[in-house]
Every structure is written in structure tokens, then in C-alpha cells.
Amino acid sequence: MKSIAILFDYFSFFLRDKTLGDEIRKLKEGKADKDVVKERVNIMLAKKKQLGTTDEKPGKFVLKTAKGTRDYGPAQSALRDSVLQDVVKTFKKYGAEKIDTPVFELRDVLMGKYGEEGGKLVYDLQDQGGELLSLRYDLTVPFARYLAMNKITNITRYQIARVYRRDQPVMSRGRYREFYQCDFDIAGQYDLMYPEAECLGIVNALLTKLEIGEFFINLNHRFILEGMFAVSGISPKDFKTICSSVDKLDKTPWAEVEEEMIKEKFLKKEQTEKLGQLVRFRELNSGLSNLELLEKMSQLPELGQNDKFKKGAEELKVLIGFLEVDGVNSVRFEPSLARGLDYYTGAIYEAVAPKALEGTAAEKSEDTAGQPVGVGSVAAGGRYDGLVNMFDAKMKVPCCGVSFGIERLFAIMEARQKNTIRTTETKVYVASAQKNLAMERRKLLKTLRDADIESEMSLKANPKLLTQFQYAEERRIPFVVLIGERELQEGIVKLRNVVSREEKDVPLDSLVATIREALAAL
Amino acid sequence: MKSIAILFDYFSFFLRDKTLGDEIRKLKEGKADKDVVKERVNIMLAKKKQLGTTDEKPGKFVLKTAKGTRDYGPAQSALRDSVLQDVVKTFKKYGAEKIDTPVFELRDVLMGKYGEEGGKLVYDLQDQGGELLSLRYDLTVPFARYLAMNKITNITRYQIARVYRRDQPVMSRGRYREFYQCDFDIAGQYDLMYPEAECLGIVNALLTKLEIGEFFINLNHRFILEGMFAVSGISPKDFKTICSSVDKLDKTPWAEVEEEMIKEKFLKKEQTEKLGQLVRFRELNSGLSNLELLEKMSQLPELGQNDKFKKGAEELKVLIGFLEVDGVNSVRFEPSLARGLDYYTGAIYEAVAPKALEGTAAEKSEDTAGQPVGVGSVAAGGRYDGLVNMFDAKMKVPCCGVSFGIERLFAIMEARQKNTIRTTETKVYVASAQKNLAMERRKLLKTLRDADIESEMSLKANPKLLTQFQYAEERRIPFVVLIGERELQEGIVKLRNVVSREEKDVPLDSLVATIREALAAL
Structure with missing residues (x-):
């Protein structure tokens, strides 16, 4: 069994490889997307590697994320x-x-x-x-x-x-x-x-x-589309494909959409003309409110009698009534909205x-x-x-x-x-002014973290003062708590506002309370 | 190309199918895990379906999540x-x-x-x-x-x-x-x-x-393991496999682990005896602190002279010193912890x-x-x-x-x-005591949501009062805002505490403030 599988794979490789090779050459000659070329090359390399025909050193990685993904x-x-x-x-x-x-x-x-x-x-x-x-x-x-x-x-x-x-x-x-x-x-x-x-x-x-x-939130209803299509003489079996043409109207002019429906979807000019009057109803009747548009469409001789349209229009009127009370003013009834209709069965909407x-x-x-x-x-x-x-x-x-x-x-x-x-929520950076204060920094850090104040310190034993200040500034940490020999003796620390660079002495036993106040005042 | 692929697939199916069929019969006769049987049956059905040899109706789904996953x-x-x-x-x-x-x-x-x-x-x-x-x-x-x-x-x-x-x-x-x-x-x-x-x-x-x-957080160091293995005469090439035995000591008695190392990993009794004295050091010296244990191990004649061990022990002593200041008292030096050592290069730890x-x-x-x-x-x-x-x-x-x-x-x-x-954060349920108050409920709901108060109402036009109360109770929504004809006329609502069932009249224009107070007091 195994040998057949290998044989098969080998055969398939040569067939595919030739195709791939040709394809890559073509791609390189033309102005193909670099990513496409790279991907094709990678397929070939991977295949070659599998068969042991590659010179690539083991352990050499392509350092990238998979195509179409990112960190x-x-x-x-x-x-x-x-x-x-x-x-x-x-x-x-x-x-x-x-x-x-x-x-x-x-x-x-x-x-x-x-x-x-x-x-x-x-x-x-x-x-x-x-x-x-x-x-x-x-x-x-x-x-x-x-x-x-x-x-x-x-x-x-x-x-x-x-x-x-x-x-x-x-x-x-x-x-x-x-x-x-x-x-x-x-x-x-x-x-x-x-x-x-x-x-x-x-x-x-x-x-x-x-x-x-x-x-805006464009709003439509499956039944309204079905009604418009019916009175335009479009067969239900064309519903999905004509929907996909109509839905392009937000980005494409009517003339183009109409051409597509005639040339590619074999509608007659009389059908598209009728449909155009309906799906472009908002465009052709600018200035009317949602209810006025629905009302005016309902008065169209044929459409107004279509049961599907009537049901769709009634439902949307109820919805529009609710939205008025709810203060949702961004909704526009848009008869050309025709998306996702392979499974939507009623109202549809889309925000732009x-x-x-x-x-x-x-x-x-x-x-x-x-x-x-x-x-x-x-x-x-x-x-x-x-x-x-x-x-x-x-x-x-x-x-x-x-x-x-x-x-x-x-x-x-x-x-x-x-x-x-x-990118962090650090509120306080604990810094030391002199060497050999690593343990003192630890103690301060513990005090702050025990009080649930997000805090950091340098993970070096003897960091430079300037480096510590720079770190706090770059990271936009609002406060630095600074300790030195003098402060240690006096039982205080310096609290530094990183933006204003103001400093004040704070007794150790009121440090947490002082910082909480200062944070609340930011 | 395609026909070869299909042929191949067909061939492979018959071979695999026979194997699978036999396997499934065997599994069913024995006391195999139900899931295993089900999975094997599914493979066969899927294969059959692919070849069109199944009687299963199309559109019939197996309603389950993939094996080993859950919602x-x-x-x-x-x-x-x-x-x-x-x-x-x-x-x-x-x-x-x-x-x-x-x-x-x-x-x-x-x-x-x-x-x-x-x-x-x-x-x-x-x-x-x-x-x-x-x-x-x-x-x-x-x-x-x-x-x-x-x-x-x-x-x-x-x-x-x-x-x-x-x-x-x-x-x-x-x-x-x-x-x-x-x-x-x-x-x-x-x-x-x-x-x-x-x-x-x-x-x-x-x-x-x-x-x-x-x-507890068990703590060890790669170098300590390497040192203990070295003085026990265990070759570095056996590092990984012996680690995997030693690591079982948290759940398995020493005698069993020792037997495994002798019978399956071919250590000599003198090697395992020596190793046992070391990896069980915490167990054999109960009552000692982490530093005391490290100290006592360092005084062992051979181990104390081993460079790897010395380096590992020195590093852990520094760490233990830090943790003391940090108030991390849950750490235990555990020389038998030996996990993940295919890539860990220094300290290792594991919380239980x-x-x-x-x-x-x-x-x-x-x-x-x-x-x-x-x-x-x-x-x-x-x-x-x-x-x-x-x-x-x-x-x-x-x-x-x-x-x-x-x-x-x-x-x-x-x-x-x-x-x-x-499962929700809903704070208020808006209910109505009589029929035909749907729009009034909407208005109240809007007022509350505009004030960022999580609120719901029934999505029925005329829900029963009892149903509404029950919903609020079941969902543990703390408050119900109740509106009726009388309240509507007087410009008030009833605010009901769902747990205590106390109710009080609240003027509409102070509803939000009253609810905020009530929520704060919960």
C-alpha cells in the first residue's frame, strides 16, 4: 500500500511540478503579485523537499505568517x-x-x-x-x-x-x-x-x-424584492442572480448593471426598464421619507397589488414605526439592497x-x-x-x-x-537613583502591586536613572516612584509626574493613598 | 490526471474499508470506548458516501461538535x-x-x-x-x-x-x-x-x-538535574528519558519509578540508588526550608563539587531571595521536578x-x-x-x-x-401591566439604554404580567420598571425590586437617577 502511495505522489509531483515551474516563469515575466510568485515557489520547494530533491539546509525556516493572516x-x-x-x-x-x-x-x-x-x-x-x-x-x-x-x-x-x-x-x-x-x-x-x-x-x-x-443603515425586505421582480416579469429561478446584479447599484451606475442583466443574465430591455424604475425608487424620488417612499411604491398600479410586496411593505412600516420611537434615525429604506438572499427570509439591512x-x-x-x-x-x-x-x-x-x-x-x-x-496599563514605574537599591525597589513594587496598582520596575540590578525615566516617558506611564539613599533614610520616596516632571516627597506609609488620589485626578 | 486520482482513491478505499470494517467489529466485540467505535464508523460512512455507496439521505446532519471539542x-x-x-x-x-x-x-x-x-x-x-x-x-x-x-x-x-x-x-x-x-x-x-x-x-x-x-509552586533548575544525573553516573544522552521517569515522582512511588528506570531504561541499581537520594531530597529531609535544602545538598561531597549543580543552586538561591522580599511564599524547591526539559534551559517551575x-x-x-x-x-x-x-x-x-x-x-x-x-448584565426589565402599552415600553427602554443602563423588555406585543415577572426572576435581573394605564396618566412608573418584591412609585423624570442609586446600593 505504502509503495503505491509513494509512487503516486511521485508521479503527481512531476506533473504538477512542470505546471508549477511554467506558471512561476510566466508569473515572473509578467507583473504578477509578488505574494503569488512567492507562494508558488514555496509549493514547489515544499514538494521538492518532501521528495528529498532540495538543497535547502534543514532547520531553515521561512519566517512568515500563513498567507492572508497576520500577527x-x-x-x-x-x-x-x-x-x-x-x-x-x-x-x-x-x-x-x-x-x-x-x-x-x-x-x-x-x-x-x-x-x-x-x-x-x-x-x-x-x-x-x-x-x-x-x-x-x-x-x-x-x-x-x-x-x-x-x-x-x-x-x-x-x-x-x-x-x-x-x-x-x-x-x-x-x-x-x-x-x-x-x-x-x-x-x-x-x-x-x-x-x-x-x-x-x-x-x-x-x-x-x-x-x-x-x-446609514440601508433596509429592505426579501418580499419587496420578490414583488418588484415579479411585476418586472423576472422568473423566481433568476432571483439569486438578479439580486447579485441589483446589489451592485451602491457602487455601479445603473447603465452598467442593466447591461450586465441583459448581456449576462439574458433579461429583456423591457424587464430591466421596469425593474430599474423600482429598485432605483429611492434615487428617483429623493427627499421622501422612508414611509413616504413605501407609500408611493404601494400606489404603483401593479406593484401595489402584489401580495409579496404588500406583505414586505407592511412589515417594514411596522419596523420603521418602532425605530422612530427608539430614536434610530439612521435607517433608509433602500429597495436596491439585495444581499445574502440565499438564506434571508424577511427584512435585510446593511450599515455603511x-x-x-x-x-x-x-x-x-x-x-x-x-x-x-x-x-x-x-x-x-x-x-x-x-x-x-x-x-x-x-x-x-x-x-x-x-x-x-x-x-x-x-x-x-x-x-x-x-x-x-x-499598550500597557502601567500606572507607576519604580525607579532608583543610585546603585544597590534593587531590593528596595522590589519592596516598593510589592507595596504597589499588593494595592492593585499596575506597576513595573527595571529588570536590571543597577539601571541608569535616565534610562528609567526614558522608559516611563516612552511608555507613557504617568508616575515614577523614585527612591535614593536620602529618601530611604528619611522614610520617604519621590513621586514624579512623568508629563509635568514635577516631583514631590511622599512618606512611604501614605504612598498608596497619594498615588490613588493622583491617578484619580489625571 | 484526475482519473488516476480517482482510481487511486477507489483502490485505497477498498483496502482501508476492509481494515476498518474488521476493526469496528473487533471494537464492538471488545469493550472499546464508544467514541472510538463511533469515530471509526463515521470514517467508513464518510468514505462510502464519497463513493456514492451509502443509503444515507442527503441533508441529514450528524448533530455534534468535532471530537474533543465543545460549545x-x-x-x-x-x-x-x-x-x-x-x-x-x-x-x-x-x-x-x-x-x-x-x-x-x-x-x-x-x-x-x-x-x-x-x-x-x-x-x-x-x-x-x-x-x-x-x-x-x-x-x-x-x-x-x-x-x-x-x-x-x-x-x-x-x-x-x-x-x-x-x-x-x-x-x-x-x-x-x-x-x-x-x-x-x-x-x-x-x-x-x-x-x-x-x-x-x-x-x-x-x-x-x-x-x-x-x-504550591514547585521549583527546580535544569543544571541541578544535570548535576544530580552526572554524579549518579547517568549519561547526558539519557537526560530526557530519565527526566520523564523522575518527573513521575509526584504521583508514583519511588519503587515503581526506580523499577522503570532499571527495566525500561537500563540504569544500574547503584545509579538509581544514588539518584533516588538526590531527587527525593525534599521528601527525605522534610521540614527544611528551600535555602536549607539547597545548602544541605551543596554540602554533599560529590554533588557540592559539580559545576552544573553549583551554578543551578546559586541561581535558585538568588531567586528565592527575591521571592522572599516579594512575599511569594508558595514556592518549594523540588529536585524531582523535571518537566519540559527538551527546551527549558534554566529554572523551571510548576504550580499545583x-x-x-x-x-x-x-x-x-x-x-x-x-x-x-x-x-x-x-x-x-x-x-x-x-x-x-x-x-x-x-x-x-x-x-x-x-x-x-x-x-x-x-x-x-x-x-x-x-x-x-x-449570564447577562441586564439591570432593568421593562414590563407593562396591561395590553397595548408596547410603545410605552419602547420609550422607557430607550430612556434607560440611552443612560447606559443594561435593559430588556419582552419582545411580544402583549406579554402577560406574570410571565414578565418570572423572566426577571429567573434571569436574576435586579429591577423591574412597571408601567400601566394609571402610571401613564400620573407620569410615574413602578420600580420593583425583584428579590424583595418591594415596589415604589417613581416620577418618570427621575427614573434614571433613582435606578442608578438603587443599583449602587445593591
Whole structure:
């Protein structure tokens, strides 16, 4: 058995290797992305190494992270933590519980929703004997699996975790293969639009809190799309593909979208003309409020009689009524919003912050394709009543939720921050003015830490005074406690304000109290 | 090419299938672990399905998490978060920064340290074209890779993240294939034992804070082990294997360990006798302090002259001196501690909490093998000066750190907790006494949430009063704000203390202030 496997591998290597070699040469001649070339070369080297045909010295590592992933150093971690703190606070303000699920799932569980298309982007684990596993692609499918497996019909939960997609990474635009998702969902049988209002309330509250500048939440409904398509004479079987064209209207002019629908999706001009009047209804009727737009659409002869449209419009009117009382003013009814409709069954929504990067260094940067680095959706969601049912035919658990584009929010917050964030919470640095005071520093450090005051000292026995001061300044530690021979004899220490450089003597036995006061006054 | 691959797969299936089938029958006849049987059956079914030879209906999912993994529901998540909050606070008290690394690394990066043996436990990602990747096995290797890749020679960092090992999971003992690690490390050129004292200080501070009951930190030094082995006539090439025997002394009687070393590792009786006198030195000299033990060992004729031992003992004496000033009294010099010595180069330590589960329900539970569910080490670490160097031959970055057995700590905290932890932070539940007050509830909810008070209401239009009260009680929400027709007319609400069931009228315009006071008084 083993010898066949090796033979097979060897054969496959030569075939692949030739292809790869050619490909690499081609890539190098053209203006291919450096990362692509590097990756291809690495595949070849790895293959050669496996067969013992490489000259590479053992123990020599390629010092990089996997393609599409990155490390978060202290500054990035601190920023992300501060954003996530706001996120979690907001979720908790709305009464959410937290759950966590494994990073990989049985492959069958994940493949249920995405089928062939999404499957290509899924990272599979190698079959090492045992179950066939894949890394999670989002948090929604594991959530539905969790509900079905535990027969939970009722929960308002959030989950913040990394997900994995073998996409072409566009790192300059914040698109990675490993990235955080941040989901809030309400599962349960509730009254019409109550859960949706909670989801939109959370989006509004969080984006307001993060101060990312002006933002809008576009709102639409599956039934409204279905109604518009029906009166335009578009067949239900084309629903998904036409949705994907229509959804481009936020970035692409109508003429282009129309051309695509005619040339690639074989709609007739009369169909697209009719559809265009409807999906562009907000654009063509600027200045109208959400309710006025819905009202005016309802008065259109055909559309107004379409049952799907009527039901969708009624539901959105209820939601808009709730949001008015809730003070959620950022919502815009947008009939061209058509995203995620392979599983959304009711209202859908998406938040955009078109000016979030305005005035920042990131505003004018371009990605590798020369496109401006824009900011797409920062949150998206909707109602999906069928997902849990897919896992357990006996369970009907209506769900509705929102997923924050937390990586985009991190990028926005990073671009907009005025001061570099501190990476530690150290409040006091314990320093000594002369040599041989290491044990005295230890004692002081213990006193401070015992009082739960974040404190550090140099880990050298005899550090220079200037070095200690510099460290405190660079790290923006607010206070230095300084000890010297004189202070030691008098039972005092010097408390130095690092910014103002003011110093004062403080008796040892009131040091903790004095520092607490000084910290409170900062 | 494709047809060859399919043929090969088909051939391999028949060979494997027969083996598997036989194996499953054998397993079922014997008393094999149910999970093992299930897993084997699943492999066969998956293979059959792939070849289209299964009768299983499409769309039927196995509703489970992958072997060795689990979900964390709201109660577990809340408990873990509260423990992690203490962990992070402690790390920050010691001035640590946070970093984060990807969940998978280039396979070559991970394989550097573990070689063949550890490699078996590593989850590999399937080769889907591109790099060869594996899930991280611990946080230390990615940390060293991060330092080498970014040429960082100086950082005190923590990282809390999940790691992956294809071990035989023993779920009843808290051993999973996916689990959190929680590491604190100091990288940099510092003075002797300063970093070690910080690490032990953190262990002492955190275990004290968590109130897990009595704990000890066993302390030893690589050089002390090397010295003891040398004077016992044990060859350096046997260092690792004899270490693994000696390290069992915390759970296994000396006679058994000695037998293993003689029968399986071919030591002579005179060697083991000599070694036994040394590694059991604490046991044979009970009542002596750490310094007294080191002193007494130093006076042994041969050992006292051994350079390795002398250096190790000198270093530990310095450390013990620091810890005395730091008030870290839980440290015990334990010459039989011999763990992790494939990469530790200096001091090593390990914290144990033998009575942590005493008096809890978990105390007497047994694992599947009938062994008592004990609590092993809750933290372990040491000095490893060579790891970064493996990734970059030009870099010398001395490191020293500690990894908390955070899953064990979670289990201990779960077993010891007196009251179930709350899973939300909701402070107020907004309820209505009559029908048709849905909009009034919304308005109240908005007022409270705008004031950053965590609040909920029923997501039904006309919920029953009793149902609302019950929800608040079950969820241990401290207050209910109740509105009815009368209250509405008078511009007041009823504020109900859920525990005492006391109610009082509060004017609407002082509601927020009243609730804040009431919350502060809880």
C-alpha cells in the first residue's frame, strides 16, 4: 500500500511540478503579485523537499505568517481590545448572552448551507484518521448547529470569534483569510419586527458610540424584492442572480448593471426598464421619507397589488414605526439592497459609513488593483427563519441577527485615532537613583502591586536613572516612584509626574493613598 | 490526471474499508470506548458516501461538535470571562502587553520544535494548493516566530488563545483537543532571576486572587538535574528519558519509578540508588526550608563539587531571595521536578493545587479509566533561551515565561462556585401591566439604554404580567420598571425590586437617577 502511495505522489509531483515551474516563469515575466510568485515557489520547494530533491539546509525556516493572516502586535491588540470592549458593552446593554463554539466543525455541518460555491473557500483539515473537519466560515452556521443540537428555541446571544475563508486576500483593504466576526442574533418566536428593531438598535448604538462619523443603515425586505421582480416579469429561478446584479447599484451606475442583466443574465430591455424604475425608487424620488417612499411604491398600479410586496411593505412600516420611537434615525429604506438572499427570509439591512475614512491618511490609499481603499459595509444582517430547520426538520426557530464588519471597524478606528493607544496599563514605574537599591525597589513594587496598582520596575540590578525615566516617558506611564539613599533614610520616596516632571516627597506609609488620589485626578 | 486520482482513491478505499470494517467489529466485540467505535464508523460512512455507496439521505446532519471539542453556552462563557478578567488584570498589573497570532502557521514553523513525536498530535490543514499549514499546538512557538520575524528582542507579553492537539481526549478530566492557553512571557536580556521572579509573582498573585485554595509552586533548575544525573553516573544522552521517569515522582512511588528506570531504561541499581537520594531530597529531609535544602545538598561531597549543580543552586538561591522580599511564599524547591526539559534551559517551575476540588462535587468523580479526577498542574513554565535562536541564528533572545492551565482553572472555578453565575448584565426589565402599552415600553427602554443602563423588555406585543415577572426572576435581573394605564396618566412608573418584591412609585423624570442609586446600593 505504502509503495503505491509513494509512487503516486511521485508521479503527481512531476506533473504538477512542470505546471508549477511554467506558471512561476510566466508569473515572473509578467507583473504578477509578488505574494503569488512567492507562494508558488514555496509549493514547489515544499514538494521538492518532501521528495528529498532540495538543497535547502534543514532547520531553515521561512519566517512568515500563513498567507492572508497576520500577527497583532501590542498596539493593534490594544486598539482591538478597546473597540471590542465597546462592542461587548453594547451587546450587554441589549441583554445578550455570550456563547462560543469550536473553530472547526464536521465538514457536513458546514457544507449544508454553502453547497458547492462556498465550499471552495472553506479550509479543510487533513484527513488524519477520524472525522472530516473544516474551519468555520462564519458564526451563523455554527450558531444554528448549536441551537439544533441543544434543542434551544430561545436565546439572544453574541459571539466574537475568528472565521476562515480561502479567499484571495486583499490585505491593503483589510480583507484577510483569518478575520474576526462579531455577531448578535435573536432566536425565538416573537412578535413582528420586535427582534429586527433590537438588531437595528444595536447597530445604531454601536456605530454612534464608536464615533465613526456619518453612517446609514440601508433596509429592505426579501418580499419587496420578490414583488418588484415579479411585476418586472423576472422568473423566481433568476432571483439569486438578479439580486447579485441589483446589489451592485451602491457602487455601479445603473447603465452598467442593466447591461450586465441583459448581456449576462439574458433579461429583456423591457424587464430591466421596469425593474430599474423600482429598485432605483429611492434615487428617483429623493427627499421622501422612508414611509413616504413605501407609500408611493404601494400606489404603483401593479406593484401595489402584489401580495409579496404588500406583505414586505407592511412589515417594514411596522419596523420603521418602532425605530422612530427608539430614536434610530439612521435607517433608509433602500429597495436596491439585495444581499445574502440565499438564506434571508424577511427584512435585510446593511450599515455603511461612506465618510468614515475622510480626512485620515487611509482615505486616498489604493489597493493593489489601483482601486481606492473605500469602506464597504460595517454591519449587515436580516431575518433567517429557515436555517435551524435545515439541521433539525422538527425545529422551527425563527432567527434574526446582525454581523458587524469588525475588521473594517478596527481599520476605521485605527485610521481615525488621534493618539497612539497605550499598550500597557502601567500606572507607576519604580525607579532608583543610585546603585544597590534593587531590593528596595522590589519592596516598593510589592507595596504597589499588593494595592492593585499596575506597576513595573527595571529588570536590571543597577539601571541608569535616565534610562528609567526614558522608559516611563516612552511608555507613557504617568508616575515614577523614585527612591535614593536620602529618601530611604528619611522614610520617604519621590513621586514624579512623568508629563509635568514635577516631583514631590511622599512618606512611604501614605504612598498608596497619594498615588490613588493622583491617578484619580489625571 | 484526475482519473488516476480517482482510481487511486477507489483502490485505497477498498483496502482501508476492509481494515476498518474488521476493526469496528473487533471494537464492538471488545469493550472499546464508544467514541472510538463511533469515530471509526463515521470514517467508513464518510468514505462510502464519497463513493456514492451509502443509503444515507442527503441533508441529514450528524448533530455534534468535532471530537474533543465543545460549545460553551452562556453559563460557561460567563464563568470563563470572569476568570479571564482576573487573569488579564493580573497580567496588566505586571506591565504586560498583549499580542495575538494566527490560529495556523506554516507547517515548517511548528515542526521545528516538536520534531516527529509532537508532530503526530498536530492538526494539519489539507493541501488545497498553496502553503502547507497546521493548527498551532501551543503559544510559545508562535511567540518565538513572532519575535524572530519582527526582530523583537525585548517584550513582556501575554497571549490568551486556543490551541489544538490531536490527543486522545479525556473530556471528563477537562482534556480536550481544542483548549485555551494563557501565556505570560518575558523576552529580553535582563539581570539574573529578575524575569523568573516576575513570572512566579504572577502565578502567586493570580492563584491567590482566584481563591482556589492551598497551592504550591514547585521549583527546580535544569543544571541541578544535570548535576544530580552526572554524579549518579547517568549519561547526558539519557537526560530526557530519565527526566520523564523522575518527573513521575509526584504521583508514583519511588519503587515503581526506580523499577522503570532499571527495566525500561537500563540504569544500574547503584545509579538509581544514588539518584533516588538526590531527587527525593525534599521528601527525605522534610521540614527544611528551600535555602536549607539547597545548602544541605551543596554540602554533599560529590554533588557540592559539580559545576552544573553549583551554578543551578546559586541561581535558585538568588531567586528565592527575591521571592522572599516579594512575599511569594508558595514556592518549594523540588529536585524531582523535571518537566519540559527538551527546551527549558534554566529554572523551571510548576504550580499545583492538590486540594482545589476538595469538598466540591467534582472531588470524587472518576474518569473513564476509573482514575480519580485529580487536578494536575495549574501553571508551568521556565527559562528557554534557545527557542528564538532556532528561527534566526543571529538572534539571541533569552526568554522566560509561564503558561497557565487555564482550562483546569476554569474547571476548578466552576466546581467551587457557590452561586450560578449570571449570564447577562441586564439591570432593568421593562414590563407593562396591561395590553397595548408596547410603545410605552419602547420609550422607557430607550430612556434607560440611552443612560447606559443594561435593559430588556419582552419582545411580544402583549406579554402577560406574570410571565414578565418570572423572566426577571429567573434571569436574576435586579429591577423591574412597571408601567400601566394609571402610571401613564400620573407620569410615574413602578420600580420593583425583584428579590424583595418591594415596589415604589417613581416620577418618570427621575427614573434614571433613582435606578442608578438603587443599583449602587445593591
